[in-house]
Amino acid sequence: METKKIEIPAELYEKIEKRAKETGFGNVDKYVTFVLEELLRELESEEEEEYELSEEEEEKIKERLRALGYID
């Protein structure tokens, strides 16, 4: 797998390093990759979630359709 370097503040690196050791990841690279992948997956699934209409919203939409003559 091709890899690329990024820069992060030293203080943050130390915190991550500590956590990486505690969680058994061993090295910071693997830990950061794992955390970022998880975060991206979560964000993407949030974006994909279907927008559910509440009953109140459905009623408002029907009111507008009625006002425009689309439904009786």
Add this chain to the structure above:
Amino acid sequence: MLVIGIDGATWSVITPNLKRLQNFARLIREGRAGTIYLKHKPLSPAVWCSMFSGKSPEEHGHYDFVKNGEIVKREDIKVEFIWDILDRNGVPVKALNIPFVVPPYNFNVNFEPVAYGLPIEEHELVEEIKKITEKSLEILKEEKPEVFIVVYTALDRLSHLHWGEPILVDYYEMIDQAIGKLIKFDDEIVVVSDHGFCDYEKAPIRTLPKRTPKGEIKGDHHPEAIVITKNVECEIKDPTDVFYCIKRKFLRD
């Protein structure tokens, strides 16, 4: 590729006003302009659905925003849309405000439409044009996909209530300005409407009753829709051609 849908846009308003509609004029000059003669009833939900699914109304079975008293949702329509197919094949695609359902459908875009995608009052219509343009520009500037599809619905509402009035041309001009901003971001462009418009009394079919709670209906749908393409190979003669045009270009089949 940039596909801009304009609900209800019609040549009978555009052609006599090309001096005011400079971006339409430019696109017509630089690209190819034509008319889609609808073979089926010019009902917006059915036509937009055909345009992006490649299926005829008989095949997709979707005609109205409401069926048996219930609002029809995306998942009620058993078709794959062009964005589903492109996405599955790894082609980056986004769709904004596609009005085959209410609220209009979005794909890979977070967007809250003005007034549930059914703007009625003038300030809502202006706000809708503004908000859709802003969101489109944000997408085109920051995360431009291979295919971006966006639809404006304001002209349809305006044309029903204000057919024949000067205010209608003001709104066409607003849409023209919006188009001008978007087309700077792509060379391959399709501008298309789902049906045309004409005087209510002359309309071959009535999609709305003469009197509604919002006032008298002055215009109704006409079966001649507009299409303008620029740097797009295929010819669009039917709404379903939009689907096949995009599919052929990006999936080569």
